[in-house]
Amino acid sequence: MTDLVAPGGGARAERSHRLGRPPSTSRAELEEVALRLFAERGFDETSVEDIAAAAGIGRRTFFRYYPSKLDLVWGDFGAGLDDMRTRLAATPPEVPTMQAVRAGVVEFNRIPQEKVEQHRRRLGLILGVSTLVANSTLRFSQWREVIAEFVAARTGCRPDDLLPRVVGHCALGAAVAAYEGWLQGAGTDLAAMLDEALRLLADGCT
Amino acid sequence: MTDLVAPGGGARAERSHRLGRPPSTSRAELEEVALRLFAERGFDETSVEDIAAAAGIGRRTFFRYYPSKLDLVWGDFGAGLDDMRTRLAATPPEVPTMQAVRAGVVEFNRIPQEKVEQHRRRLGLILGVSTLVANSTLRFSQWREVIAEFVAARTGCRPDDLLPRVVGHCALGAAVAAYEGWLQGAGTDLAAMLDEALRLLADGCT
C-alpha cells in the first residue's frame, strides 16, 4: 500500500529483472547508507544529494526509489500492517475486543532479537526528529484505520463512527506512549511496555 | 509560547507602537486573507507569495508575521493551552482525575457561537490537508504535555512516566476522534462529541 514501484520491480533488486537496464542500487542499500549518514550527522543535516552521492547514484534517481527522504526511514511498515489486520480478523469472537487489540498491537511490534537495535534507531528518528514526528501522523493513520475497522466489525458499526475512531486513536496513543518509554529507558522490554500501556487504556486510564 | 514576535510588538497591530515604522498589516488581517484564499483554491495551491501579494506585502515580510505558512492556520492556540493548564491546576482534589481531564478538554474547546464556522474551517484544514495533519502532531505535543503534567501531579509521579504519557496521548486521541466526528456530521455539537469520546476513554473503550 505504501510501497512505491521502485526500480527492479520489487522492494529490492534481488529478483533478476527480465528487461531493460538493471537497477544500479536497491532500497535496502539506500536505507543502509542513509541511516548511517543520519547517525553521523543527523537527519536534517543530511541532504538527499548527500545520500545519493554516498550511494553512487544521482539525486534524481533517489526519488525513484523513495518518494521522499522521510519515507526511507519507515522500512516495510505496510507489510506489518497487513499482518496485524489479518491477525485481528482471525481473533476468536469470545476474546474481548480490547484484549484482542492489545494482543494485536503487541504482536505487531514483535521484533527478532537481532533487529532490536536497528528498530531502536529507526524509532528514535521517528519520534525524535521533528520533521519525522510530523510525518509519522500520516503513517499512523493507516495503523489507526486497521484498529478502527476491527472494532467496527466487532461492534457492528462503521469505522468512521465515534467508538471505532476513539479506540483507534487511543490504541495508537498508548502504543506511542510505550515507544517513548522504551526509547527513554535503556534495558526496557518493548512488548511489556506496550502491554502495560494498553492495559492502562482498557482500564480507563485510572 | 507559540507566539512569534510579530511586527507591532503584539499579535496584532492594535497597540500603537512607540517607535519606528508602523507595521503595514497584522496577523489578523493575514489570517483573513489567507483563509479566504485557502477556501478558494486550497492550501497547497496557495503559495506564500500569493498570500503576501493579496495582503499587499512582500513575501519576505510574511515570514516576519508567521514562521511558516502552516503556523498561520493555528491562531491563538498557545493562549488556550495556558487556560487549560490553569483550569486543570485549579480542580478540587476530590474530582476524579479522568473526570477533571474530560471537563478540562471540553472547556478548552468551548467556542462562542459566532466563531463556530471559522473554527470549523480551521479544524477542517488542520485535519484535512495532509501537510497540516502532519504539522498538527507537533502542536498537539504541547497539548499532551499539559494533560500529562496534570496527571503526574495527581498521581505523584513524573510527566514522562508511562501513565501520564498514556493519558496525554489517549485524551488527545479521543479529542481528535471527536473533532473528526464533528467535522463529519453537519449539525453536531462539538462539546457533546468531546464529552462522549472522553467518557468512552474513561470507560476503557468498551
Place this chain on the structure above:
DNA sequence: ATCATAATGGCACTGAGTGTCGAAGGAGGA
C-alpha cells in the same frame, strides 16, 4: 531638520520535490 528605531522588501541562497528528455546498459532475436 535630523536622528534613532523598527518594519519593509528585494536579492540571493539552500534544499525538497517534480517534469522532461536524451543517454546508458542490459536481454533477446535476427
Place this chain on the structure above:
DNA sequence: TCCTCCTTCGACACTCAGTGCCATTATGAT
C-alpha cells in the same frame, strides 16, 4: 555479431518553503 527493445539513469530546469543580509522607508523624539 549486431540490432532492437525496454527500463533505468541522470542531467537540467523549474516551483516553492524558508533564511540571511542589507539597503530603504516611515514614524516619533530631539
